[in-house]
Amino acid sequence: MRLVVARCSVDYTGRLTAHLPLAPRLLIVKADGSVLVHSDGGSYKPLNWMTPPCTLTTSRRDDEEALEDPEGEWIEQWDVVHDKTGDRLRVRLVEVFEDSSHELGIDPGLQKDGVEAHLQALLAENIDTLGEGWSLVRREFFTAIGPVDILARDESGGSVAIEIKRRGEIDGVEQLTRYLELLNRDPLLAPVRGIFAAQAIKPQARVLAADRGIDCVTLDYDALRGIDDAESRLF
Amino acid sequence: MRLVVARCSVDYTGRLTAHLPLAPRLLIVKADGSVLVHSDGGSYKPLNWMTPPCTLTTSRRDDEEALEDPEGEWIEQWDVVHDKTGDRLRVRLVEVFEDSSHELGIDPGLQKDGVEAHLQALLAENIDTLGEGWSLVRREFFTAIGPVDILARDESGGSVAIEIKRRGEIDGVEQLTRYLELLNRDPLLAPVRGIFAAQAIKPQARVLAADRGIDCVTLDYDALRGIDDAESRLF
DNA sequence: ACATGTATGTCGTGG
DNA sequence: CCACGACGTACATGT
Incomplete structure (x- = not known):
């Protein structure tokens, strides 16, 4: 350098x-x-x-x-x-x-914690916080137009596609809408509900989601982490 | 520093x-x-x-x-x-x-040229490159959900909303779609066609645009600038 | 100050 | 290599 x-x-x-x-x-x-x-x-x-x-x-x-x-x-x-x-x-x-x-050499690199990937893992492990009897089908469920963050089943066995964002804004709702359109063409899955989950959701995104029949859920990162810690203490 | x-x-x-x-x-x-x-x-x-x-x-x-x-x-x-x-x-x-x-002082700052704003100005000034008899209504036509880059009229007096991007990607089509939805609710304007204009348009964006009934136009920056130079030489 | 749209975005990941 | 989505996005602009 x-x-x-x-x-x-x-x-x-x-x-x-x-x-x-x-x-x-x-x-x-x-x-x-x-x-x-x-x-x-x-x-x-x-x-x-x-x-x-x-x-x-x-x-x-x-x-x-x-x-x-x-x-x-x-x-x-x-x-x-x-x-x-x-x-x-x-x-x-x-x-x-x-x-x-100066000769600095190659950097050992950054260790991160607390980003969307982490939120996704936490919600996947605690999918029942969305409702009793819910179960995880897959994280990163792959479709032709990209991966759905979480695919789950609700208490009555219905499919639910979940899009997770740290901040819930309008383009996240658009993204989930595209996925839902596609998933609902699959007779094995349809009908598929959508859930937009984020640590905070902007009013515009909420309105658009409501218009599209998508439910909104706010995620409490610390609470999810707390549940996770509590569960791991049981072992 | x-x-x-x-x-x-x-x-x-x-x-x-x-x-x-x-x-x-x-x-x-x-x-x-x-x-x-x-x-x-x-x-x-x-x-x-x-x-x-x-x-x-x-x-x-x-x-x-x-x-x-x-x-x-x-x-x-x-x-x-x-x-x-x-x-x-x-x-x-x-x-x-x-x-x-070191004492560096305050920097005089960067001078830029060739970004979206410039493309927009060039296309607005040469709106007839899109078709003979076309006319400019407004640049930055304001709506409740944001400004439409260019609003124009085609040769038969029909309204056209134009979204300009340097690179045409899928979210630009989404954006234009939202504008068109809104504009088409205005009886004074409807029906409004959409044109997605960019220096280069990705295949996915083209497909989505076609699906939404939006036309795609690729802009040649140098050609537009050339037209502009030629025109200004007339004065 | 807040909301919105752009960026010479950069950066990772998966196909 | 390309496409897509996340990012402590940063950043400018307009209300």
Whole structure:
């Protein structure tokens, strides 16, 4: 990883064209050749960047040459070209304040907990919180247009398709609607009810779900985890 | 902006919990207090981060204290707490390879060109590329559920709602469908046809659009721009 | 402040 | 390799 702090201008040409006027910025060149251009604010997202796989070539001008050129007084130029899309990033460095390199090695990676996958697992294990006598058929029930999060049977043996979201918004209801349309064409399953389950459901999503005959359920992550813990203590 | 390269471990607790085991990484502290944790690959997105507004407090341990503690041999700890959500990021530094600071100032900002807004303006100005005798009614025609990109009239005076996307995918068709449902309830406008316009349209989106009776049009950005240039030269 | 739609989204997963 | 869905999505814009 190479870290450069420099006064520079940046141009990007690819899915769009963009230009950054001359100013001091942080430039990061990663081991895979990818480049990030960061300002001292507006975090997370770089002002400009190039994703791997890409190729970086650098060229220099000596001071005299730079001084002669009235247009751009840059002393070093980076040309980064994306290997597949041909997107281009050009960085022109005018004044370099820092330039250092470090060997970091490959990162062991992030361990996550508490995302949708986890919610799904918890609800699948505690499917009877939706109703007494309910049973799990499958998690990630595959259809031609994508996986249904949970397929279950209610107390009377009827099929229920459950879509789980951390946040319940309108496109989640659309997604479940598409699944229900498809599932209800299968005579072995039909009729299939829909349940839209989320930690919080927006009013618009609720209205749309009601209009489509889909039930809404709010999930309490901590409560589900609590049930799960309580159950595992029995063993 | 402070740049630190260090062997560190990171823990995040907030919308989820996440842990990064001890490894060498780049830590960036921006002027607004936000923190980014980057590895030497997998670009653009930090492994972990804290967005502003947030507060960073640092604490140190002297070497003896660190050596006595068999658990964690960290010598410096950063606690970053988000001012509004209470999300927490904790970084424990074990070995520091670099620690530098720079004053960058406020960035003049990015100039963009070629996104959806531009496509919309170009198509609005050249609405007759969709058919002879077509006319523009409004750009950003406002409805209760959001703005329709372009509302136009075809050669026979019929209403046409146009949804524009850079890339035509399934959710764009869903969006247009919702608009059409609503617009067709307005007796002054109905019947309203739909056109899904994009630089490239995915097969699935095409199929769904056909199923909904929506026409697809691919837009040639350069051609539209060319027409526009040619027209402006007439004045 | 909240809601909505876009993104050079990025990133994983499964076919 | 492509398609799809999740994301601590982030981010700008309009009310």
